[in-house]
Amino acid sequence: MIKKLLLGALALLPAPLLAFSALESYIRPNPNPSVPNAAVLFVHSSQPVDLTVTLSSDRHQRRFEFTGHDGGKTPLPLVGFYPGRQHQILVEVTEQGNHESSFTLNHHYTAPRLPSDPAQFPDILIKRNASVITEPGITLFNPRRRLPVANAAQGDSKANDFNRNFGLLVAVDDRGEVIWHYQSDSRISDYQITAQGTVIYMTQDYRLVEIDPLGNVLRQWYAAHRPQGPLEGGIPVDTLTFHHSFNQLDNGNLLLLGSERRQVENYYTSETDTEAPRKTQWVMGDEALEITPEGEIVWRWRAFDHLDPFDIGYETFIGYWTRRGFPDTWCWSHANKILPLADGNALINFRHLSAVAKLDRSHENVAPLWLAGPDQPQSAFPQLAMQQGQWYWHQHSPSITPDGHLMVFDNANYQAHAFQTPTAPADTRSRIVQYRLDEDNGLLTQHWDSEIPGDPGVVSYAMGSAQTLTNTGNILAGYGFILADDDVANNDWQSFEQDNAWTRIREYSPSTPAQVAWELTLQAKSNSHDLGWSLFGARRIPDFLGIWPGSQATAAE
Structure with a gap:
């Protein structure tokens, strides 16, 4: 016709x-x-x-x-x-x-409607502050569905399978209207839009997957020694895992986090009792890797070679790696971010150590250029001191702002190292914080944070992101896994796996005090099974949708 x-x-x-x-x-x-x-x-x-x-x-x-x-x-x-x-x-x-x-x-x-099944897609709610200018563009984030886990340390709960065998990427406009979404068969952590308009994302089963905007897989990399074994058609990389974070470099190489598993004699069995018996234990440490598109490692840095595995933090023994295929393996350094810097070096973030380090990428596996965090043990490499302000704890997503400030998403969990008395969840507030960074003199000075007088605040137990936006200077914060108010008031840190979860994305003005310009909240369509949603992070991007070899796209919203 x-x-x-x-x-x-x-x-x-x-x-x-x-x-x-x-x-x-x-x-x-x-x-x-x-x-x-x-x-x-x-x-x-x-x-x-x-x-x-x-x-x-x-x-x-x-x-x-x-x-x-x-x-x-x-x-x-x-x-x-x-x-x-x-x-x-x-x-x-x-x-x-x-x-x-x-x-x-x-x-x-x-176009087809969004999934109606509460386990397939969350509800998205938007608030805007008309008095504050917002950054133009698309907000891209990765909702992560979550059922509370009854026995997290054993890794045998059905909830674990429900949580990890599902991933989403979602793009929304400034009204919170969905304009693109992608579903994978494994939970997604970090993701990036390439210069070619493709998407690369990292999965919980230790893959990096590149897709086009229609969801077609273009290529995959995988950790060659992962528990799942080889990936047909994939590009193997000589490491044990891929986890948390990666970045594609200007030369096409990939900078990413891997893992190294070692047996450590006379290791702790508790993070609260110094008198607990010790024994030989499997311990997981982090690697930072640069690989070519063909999977060849051209630079490698190992945490075990420069940091003390006996310097432990809270959550070492919560079973993080047990749930991910490594029985009786304890989580020591727990890096969650690797970020290339303009000077050619890199930032790496160690959540369990409450420390950020700067790595020298011009040499293979040398000591960090500096380490920054509260009460860090003395070592052979420089430590940054806090000249004025409050330290971060169990933080995520460090970056260097256009003004040269160090910015992190401060989860503020525990506010203590192992064997010290932690701050209770009820007395905790997560925030985004920026510090003036004086590398020459080894000093940090708090410059700005997202705390607002009168705002009740939230506790983000895990994950989180912070991005400086180009046009406005606003800060976009992805809040990760927020504990419900009742859980914050009534529970301790050790019970978080049984807690409900929700999350939000906020765009803050850079003023003091900050103002909320835009807020997106994710919640379950139905909560009959304690279903909740969290996210690894969020970012504001130009309108990448429709960019394709031989094409250009513009949008008038």
Whole structure:
């Protein structure tokens, strides 16, 4: 029917357009179910053409340009639909190299609705402060569904499987409207948009996966010695795990966190009782790796070679690695961030040590350039001192701001090292904090934090992110795993696995005191099974959706 209508219309066109007499186009849902909120456009023509595709709804307009389309059966990706809404799609077809010869085709497409199952997708709520300017762009984050775990240390709960065998990436506009989402078969930690418009993400089963915006897997890397064994078609990397964090470098290499497992004699069996008997234990330490796209390691740094494994923090014995395939293996340093710096070096964050270190990437496996954290043991390398302000504890997501400040998401858990008396959850408030960084004199001075007078505050037990936004200087905070108020008031730190979870993303002004410019809250559609949602982190990005080899995309929201 479409072809008949097109041929009828072509009979009325002026002579220069008769070259398009074999033209037809149609739209189909994305054949990859991992990205349901997308479609593919097919344009068949007798010659190469340039295409401008305008996707419109009652809320937005998005424009795609595909140059030099071969006129064959290659599908063209369309993303950025609002779920459950009808969209008009105008396809302007131009003879390649002859922009005076063009005409427009008209289509309609209704995107599928979001999943209604509470275990497949959360509710998203938005608040805005009209008096504070917000950063333009798309907010990308990774919701993580969660059931409370009755016996976390044993790693045998059905809730563990429910939690780890599911991952999401979600992109929303400033209204909190979903415009893209992707589902994986493993929990997702870090993720990054590449310069080519693809997405790379890290999974709990020790993979790095690169996908296109339609969810098609382009390539995968995996830790060669992971418990799951080899990955068919994957690129092996000589390490035990991939965990938490990675970054793609300008040269195409990947900077990431791996692991090393060693037996340590006379090791602790408790983090609260100094008199507890000791024994030989399996202990997991962190590695920082730079690998080529082919999986070759070109730089490696090992925590065991420079830090003391007997310097332990709270949560060493909570069973983190037991639940991830390494029985009776204790979590010592627990790095959760690796970040390349403009000077060529890197920041690495050790949650259990409440320490941030700067690593020298110009040499293989040398001592850190400095270490910064509360009450760190003396060592052969420099320690940064706090000139004024409060230290972070069990922190996440360190970065260097454009002003040269050290910024972290301060979970503020425990506020004590192992064997010391911890601060109770009820007396804890998580925050984002920035420090003036004086590397020459080894000093930190607190410059700004996100605490607001009168704001009740929250306790983020785990995860969290902090990003300085380019245009406004605002700070985007992803709050990780927030404890419910009742749990904060009535429980101690050791019971967190049985607690409910919720999360939020906040955009703060850089003023003092800070103001909340924008807030997104995730909650379960139904809580009949104590289902909750957390997130590893959030970031504001330019409108990457629709960027594709040979295409460009803009949006007018």
